[in-house]
Amino acid sequence: MKVMVVEDERDIRDILKNLLEEEGFQVVALENGLNILEDIRQNQPDLLLLDQILPGKTGVEAVREVRGSEQYSKLPIIMVTGLSGEDDKVNALDVGADDYVTKPFYPKELAARIKALARRSSIIGEPGAAGKDRISKDAIVIDFSAHRVWVEEQEIALTLTEFKILAELLKQSGQVLTREKLRERALGNLNVTDRTIDVHMASLRKKLGAVGGQIETVRGVGYRFADRA
Numbered sequence: 001m002k003v004m005v006v007e008d009e010r011d012i013r014d015i016l017k018n019l020l021e022e023e024g025f026q027v028v029a030l031e032n033g034l035n036i037l038e039d040i041r042q043n044q045p046d047l048l049l050l051d052q053i054l055p056g057k058t059g060v061e062a063v064r065e066v067r068g069s070e071q072y073s074k075l076p077i078i079m080v081t082g083l084s085g086e087d088d089k090v091n092a093l094d095v096g097a098d099d100y101v102t103k104p105f106y107p108k109e110l111a112a113r114i115k116a117l118a119r120r121s122s123i124i125g126e127p128g129a130a131g132k133d134r135i136s137k138d139a140i141v142i143d144f145s146a147h148r149v150w151v152e153e154q155e156i157a158l159t160l161t162e163f164k165i166l167a168e169l170l171k172q173s174g175q176v177l178t179r180e181k182l183r184e185r186a187l188g189n190l191n192v193t194d195r196t197i198d199v200h201m202a203s204l205r206k207k208l209g210a211v212g213g214q215i216e217t218v219r220g221v222g223y224r225f226a227d228r229a
Contacts, residue, residue: 001118002026004045006033006062007080008054015107016049016080023111031055033062040072047118052081052092060095067096073157074147076117080105086195093199098161099192117160137170138228139211151211161187162204169215169225178222 003025007013010031017029028043034056040048048066052059059079067073079092082103089100099113133145141150147163149156158166164186168177177185179197187197201223205212216224 001046002028002044003047003049003114004040004043005029006031006036006039006048006050006054006059008032008051012051012103016110019107019111020114023115025114033057033059036062036065037069037072040066040075045075047076047078047114049078049080049114052079052083052088060092063092063097064095067157067159070157074160074163076160078113078117080110090195090199093196094203096159096203098159100196135167135170137173137225138214140166140170140208142167142170151208156207158204158207161200162207165200165204166208169223173225174227176218176222176224180222182222 001024003020005013005016005020005027007016007029008031013029013031017027020027028039028045030039032055033039033050036057050059050062054062057065059081063077063079066075066077077097078099078101079097080101080103081088081092083089092100098117101110101113134141134143136142139152142163143149144167149158149163149166165182168182168185179194182197183192201215205215208215214226214228216226218224
């Protein structure tokens, strides 16, 4: 698995590179994200790890650019940054980051988060419910092997995390999924807060348009995908 690290501080960049190589990853290390799409095209990483504060283009701007690209919109992304405020984290997740790690970080924890996201990414190719590569519910169709989603016959672009959350909601249609279950099933049991789940859910609802209203909030419990009346 190849990880592309974008970090302007040389010491931290070297630490990340050495850590990931010790864990068995191939690593490409860059000091800025000014040409993020071209760098991805040239290096073809399986996962992007980037800082928020970068020269010329912030990490959030880089994430937004990647998510807006048809070719690389589904690339798994982890943001590693010294900005620990809740608003900073919410903003990063809102534009499409799959996970958010604050500095200083524990090297083993970061490696575990990367591996967890890698496992979630590999799950995409597995069959859906009842051994089928596709599942459909009302106006939504999910293709697991191609990692594609259609709503009202129009394809929509989802991040890896949004894709996993939607898949779990449809598989358990009509049932309430607690935030804890969503963390376990869709996020690989990552150390994320309820607020993080809520941010991903809000983004998913927005992308689903009118169908997003079928994702119901069960106050104090979690979320449920409700059948159309």
